[in-house]
Structures are given as structure tokens and as C-alpha cells.
Amino acid sequence: MCKKHNALKSHGVIDRIEHRKSEDYSMLRPSIGIDWDDVTAPFNSIAIRMANEKYHPKEPYRMEEITSWANEGRTSVIKEFYNDPELYRRQIPTEETKRGIRRLMQIADVFFITAVSPHFMGVRAEQIMTQFPELPPENIILGSAKDRVHFDIVLDDAIHNILESKAEYPVLMRKPWNAKMTGLLSVNTMAEFVSLVKQIMKASTSKTEKITAPAVLALVGPSGSGKREITEALCGSRGTGASERTESGEIFVRPVNYCTEPGRYGHKYVPEEAFDRMNFEKTAYAGVRYGTRKEDIQTLLDQGKFAVIPVDMCGAIAMKRSFPTHIIYVARDKEKLIADIIDSDYDTEEKTLRILSIDAEKRNRKICDYVIHNDTIEGERVSGAEEIRRLILLEGEKY
Numbered sequence: 001m002c003k004k005h006n007a008l009k010s011h012g013v014i015d016r017i018e019h020r021k022s023e024d025y026s027m028l029r030p031s032i033g034i035d036w037d038d039v040t041a042p043f044n045s046i047a048i049r050m051a052n053e054k055y056h057p058k059e060p061y062r063m064e065e066i067t068s069w070a071n072e073g074r075t076s077v078i079k080e081f082y083n084d085p086e087l088y089r090r091q092i093p094t095e096e097t098k099r100g101i102r103r104l105m106q107i108a109d110v111f112f113i114t115a116v117s118p119h120f121m122g123v124r125a126e127q128i129m130t131q132f133p134e135l136p137p138e139n140i141i142l143g144s145a146k147d148r149v150h151f152d153i154v155l156d157d158a159i160h161n162i163l164e165s166k167a168e169y170p171v172l173m174r175k176p177w178n179a180k181m182t183g184l185l186s187v188n189t190m191a192e193f194v195s196l197v198k199q200i201m202k203a204s205t206s207k208t209e210k211i212t213a214p215a216v217l218a219l220v221g222p223s224g225s226g227k228r229e230i231t232e233a234l235c236g237s238r239g240t241g242a243s244e245r246t247e248s249g250e251i252f253v254r255p256v257n258y259c260t261e262p263g264r265y266g267h268k269y270v271p272e273e274a275f276d277r278m279n280f281e282k283t284a285y286a287g288v289r290y291g292t293r294k295e296d297i298q299t300l301l302d303q304g305k306f307a308v309i310p311v312d313m314c315g316a317i318a319m320k321r322s323f324p325t326h327i328i329y330v331a332r333d334k335e336k337l338i339a340d341i342i343d344s345d346y347d348t349e350e351k352t353l354r355i356l357s358i359d360a361e362k363r364n365r366k367i368c369d370y371v372i373h374n375d376t377i378e379g380e381r382v383s384g385a386e387e388i389r390r391l392i393l394l395e396g397e398k399y
Helices: 044-055 074-081 085-090 095-107 118-131 159-164 190-203 227-235 272-277 294-302 313-322 334-342 348-356 358-367 383-394
Strands: 031-034 109-114 140-142 153-156 169-173 185-187 215-220 280-285 288-293 306-310 325-331 370-373
Touching: 031 095, 044 074, 044 085, 085 118, 095 109, 095 190, 109 118, 118 140, 153 159, 153 190, 159 169, 169 190, 185 190, 185 313, 190 313, 190 358, 215 227, 215 294, 215 313, 227 306, 227 383, 272 288, 288 294, 294 306, 294 313, 313 325, 313 358, 325 358, 334 348, 334 358, 348 358, 370 383
Parallel strands: 031 109, 031 153, 109 140, 153 169, 169 185, 215 306, 215 325, 325 370
Antiparallel strands: 280 288
């Protein structure tokens, strides 16, 4: 029923720059296991709405208040609706989500794997068959032992299911109750997940796009890998203004980066309510939200520049949906990563999260377009920036 593949293996090409040009196998048609509640169809948001309709609290319950899987705070009242047939009657995936899943069905073997109360197993199966009549009934798996089933790729909103998954690529659907989890492959929408699946499939083939301007250079890698130092070495700025460098003729420019935490180095602060109203390419890391305005990126691309953006894998995939984007993994020795995090100004909780996420983030390298090594960060010399310039020269451009 499910396919099992060996881990992808990368091969170094030309000096220490790794092109994603050869792999042990091509993931021609991956198997994908997708959760239903709060991934394919709304669940907690419906329970929130039902609780507000019943109790009319002075301050309405909000999804953002569910900050843990246990949901033991004020919003724990919604649990009484988890076994209410009305909740299941209201569970209908959005048209955008259905389009995304149907796109996946064209390129992959899609399964729904969903934990549901025994009383509602029949209802759940009927829900899925009604919304996706083209799905073979045997591709519906009901039960909570998700770690017993192996897929190439899984998508779930529960941290424990992702951490225990035997999938080659476990992917977290971002929700308020998992917002502080870092390092995992994650997406915000089904459309982003489709793009991520395509990137995974592309990384297992022999084709690599040439790096030519204009394009986004999305730098991903663990905390401490030196993404910020590479960006500053290439662009000569902290990203405080998209137009700072555009008159100098420099081909590498960092657009303005925004975040929801005051005082974050190299970012402009935006309150949560204003952040939601801005036309951002958005992502989140360790509970802080980050974004870059699409208009700023497009302005740089219209000028023939490389927009250099340090970002997590979720943000890189979002970029790839909107702009020509090359995802470059920044590798560095683990000891140096940990030392850099310890020496940083982050609080103890964030340092802990970033250290714990190192191994998970290092797994992302096999689905990036290129891998560079940033072992030396001394004064004005940043080896990763030198490798990016050399990589672009190797690809036939003269920057």
C-alpha cells in the first residue's frame, strides 16, 4: 500500500559547492499521507464558533488562544463540541484546499490518514468520499497509530505525529498550537504544501536550473549557520531599506524584512494586527512572525537584481510560489552552530529551541537547489558569500 525509499544522497560538484544534480533515485510518484482535521478541513475553528454561539462570552474565544495541543486554557471549553455531530456536518474543505489536493493526486498517490472517534469513523469516511469522490476508498486510513504507516511525505498539524513519523519528509501544517516548534519542514496552506511536494520531487531528479538574475536567493539553514553574515557580505546592508543599494550597481540586494518582535536585529518591527494587513511573504519561527513585502521583492527583480533573503524552508517555498527563486542551503559544522547560538542575545527558551532544531533543519539540505559551506566567518571574510559568488560565476554569469 505504501512505498518505502532510501534516503536521498547528495554528491559534491566543483570544489565544495554542491549542486542538486544527481540522486540515488527519482521520486517519480511519491506516496503522501494527509491529515483531515485542521489540515484538510476546519475543526477547531468550527468548535470555537460553536462555543461562541452557545456561551456568548464577553471576549469571544479565538483560535490564537489555543497555544498547545492539550488546549488547557480558556478555550478548553471547545472540547465539549468534539463529539457533536453538528461539528462534523460543518466540516467542509475550502475550494482552494480541494484544488491543491487534486493537484497532488495528479502527481502522487494520496492517502487520508485521520484519527477520529470510533463513533464518527463512518461519518469521516463519508466526508472524505463526498469531497473527493475520485479517491479510492482504500486510500482512507482511520486510526491514531499514524507512526505505523510509512509514506514518503506526510502532512499533519500535531507535533507528536510529525516527530514520530517514519516518513522521509514529515511536514507540519502551521497552527497556533504548534507555532513555537522550529526546524521542521512546515507550511501555512495547502497551496504551499503542493509547492513543497514539487520541490521535493524536483530535488530527486537530475535537472538544476541555472542561477541568473533577476531572482530571489533564499538562504536556509540552521541557526548559527551565518545566513545573516552572508547576506550582509553580499549586500552590505542590514535590510533596513529596499532601495539602499539599488543605485550602487550592486547586483545583490536585501529587501526590507519585518517581524512581530521589537528590537530583532536586521528587521523592522510591525505589530501583529498590522502584520496581517500587509502584503507579505510570511513565515514564523520560534513564535515570532517574519515577512517581506511582495512589492519590495518585485521592485528589485524588475531592476535585474538578486533579492537575497535569509529565511526558513517554509518561507523559501512561499517565495518559490511567487518569484523565480533558488533555495540555497547554508551548511556549517554543528559545533560552530551551537557556539554561535550560545553567544547570541536570544533568551534561554529560544536558544534551547534553536539548538534542538539543528538536526531537523539539517535534513532540509537534500531538498534545496544548492548547498554551500560557511565554515569561515572572520571579520569581512565570509566563506559562504564567496561560494555564492563563485557558484554564480560557475553558472555562466559575471557578477
